[in-house]
Ligand SMILES: Nc1ncnc2c1ncn2[C@@H]1O[C@H](COP(=O)(O)OP(=O)(O)OP(=O)(O)O)[C@@H](O)[C@H]1O
């Protein structure tokens with residue numbers, strides 16, 4: 001199991017995946033850092049500190065959204081061919097003829113990919129937040145919580161793509177996972193609109209998509225962890241219509257939803273194991 | 282019915298892929314320590330049989346024992362695979378690793394002692410002739426070098442059973458010679474080798490027993506020498522009259538040919554001395570007697586001929602139906 005996980009990490013390093021991601025992330029951080037540094041000079045007169053922080057808080061959420069999007073895409077692109085690629089090329093033939101079970105092969109893959117995702121999420125969020133703090137002296141209220149939500153969101157997609165990879169080629173599995181991701185995001189907005197207009201049916205549609213693929217619910221969790229109290233009270237005052245805004249969350253995800261997300265990951269992993277055990281190589 | 286002391290035993294092993302039947306009912310036994318050749322034309326089901334034996338695919342019916350472990354028992358079969366080496370027909374290894382690292386990964390998967398790994402790997406590399414390229418990335422290897430690496434992977438950890446699926450498909454003549462030497466070396470050590478191939482001369486040179494499969498079933502199986510009957514004898518003799526030939530025929534030796542060169546058919550090896558005596562009694566002066574071995578290729582083609590004809594007939598029949 002750990003041998004397979006180790007191979008995943010080594011592949012990422014050797015194939016320069018890590019290098020490419022590090023360069024691009026550094027570039028993104030530098031760019032956004034420059035953006036933050038321009039906030040105080042947006043108007044003719046320098047803005048007061050309070051206002052700078054308010055704008056920064058909203059910008060951080062936007063940047064976090066970009067990161068979550070990149071995270072989702074990378075998780076899918078790396079996991080979707082993880083198994084199908086080895087089966088198609090024939091690498092899996094000699095590996096699975098060894099005394100390892102299908103279970104430990106798959107869990108090994110999952111552990112390796114999850115570790116990769118963890119390092120990337122942790123490094124990029126930490127770097128971005130450090131840059132923001134040094135440039136505009138703003139720190140979101142609960143950065144660790146936001147990181148945990150972002151990471152879990154990535155992990156959900158990674159697990160889904162890996163499960164699809166037991167049966168589908170990398171390209172097909174990747175497309176399916178991304179379409180589902182997009183639909184979950186839309187579902188979140190639809191649910192928000194339902195809440196805003198107090199329409200039960202529409203709200204239910206949103207809830208159901210949130211449960212089918214918990215990515216959007218987890219994203220809202222990250223947003224909530226990044227919202228300063230002032231913004232929260234401000235937007236709440238604007239009425240229920242704000243619920244439809246995908247960059248806003250009026251409340252943290254309820255605890256049962258967190259449990260559901262954990263169960264979801266475990267269940268999809270079990271499904272993937274079952275599917276892979278019956279896969280003919 | 283299955284006995285655990287054979288290296289491989291299968292009973293009515295069958296495999297269907299949807300509408301395609303890859304194996305109909307394979308029953309065979311491979312004794313420990315033997316070199317077993319598994320022959321057959323393209324699409325006969327050879328690779329399918331190997332995949333079933335290694336647990337890479339599941340049989341539709343029947344069962345097989347590999348080193349005493351049934352393929353239907355996941356745990357026991359996995360344990361048994363510790364002692365099995367395998368070179369797939371489609372040999373591909375992690376291109377981003379060096380040859381040494383690929384071998385090391387396989388050592389780790391096999392649970393070979395850390396301390397013993399270095400030596401195992403060096404030995405495998407030397408055996409397959411890759412020692413000089415050991416630290417190069419596999420993606421820079423030629424096809425034949427990759428197959429050599431695969432062979433090295435199959436030899437790791439002194440397995441009791443080595444399964445080679447077309448081990449020389451990408452190799453040059455030197456490589457093929459090397460493979461024969463490796464297989465002979467394995468036999469000397471008591472390792473069982475299951476060799477899938479359609480290179481008949483190769484099989485002929487190394488195998489003790491062979492099975493010929495066609496359309497998913499065994500059509501012949503046995504020791505190579507039994508399978509290849511030596512039943513034709515070439516004779517060079519003078520002074521053989523027509524009368525003498527007639528009396529030889531009454532003894533059961535009918536000779537074709539004229540002048541000095543004759544061919545006696547249906548004479549197996551044990552009866553060659555009797556034939557020589559009979560010739561001498563008939564007054565012939567015998568210059569040379571050569572029992573002829575049928576080649577594996579001749580035998581193979583003869584075995585497959587009825588099937589091929591049947592296939593052709595079937596095809597024409599189908600065509601007629603369509604009209
Ligand atoms: N994954 C699969 N899906 C569908 N059919 C398959 C699959 N694998 C093999 N077959 C079919 O099973 C039959 C036997 O194939 P197999 O690969 O075992 O032949 P083979 O004897 O190894 O041939 P070759 O000498 O060409 O390697 C063929 O008719 C093939 O089309």
Ligand SMILES: [Mg+2]
Pocket residue numbers: 327328329370
């Ligand atoms: Mg084959």
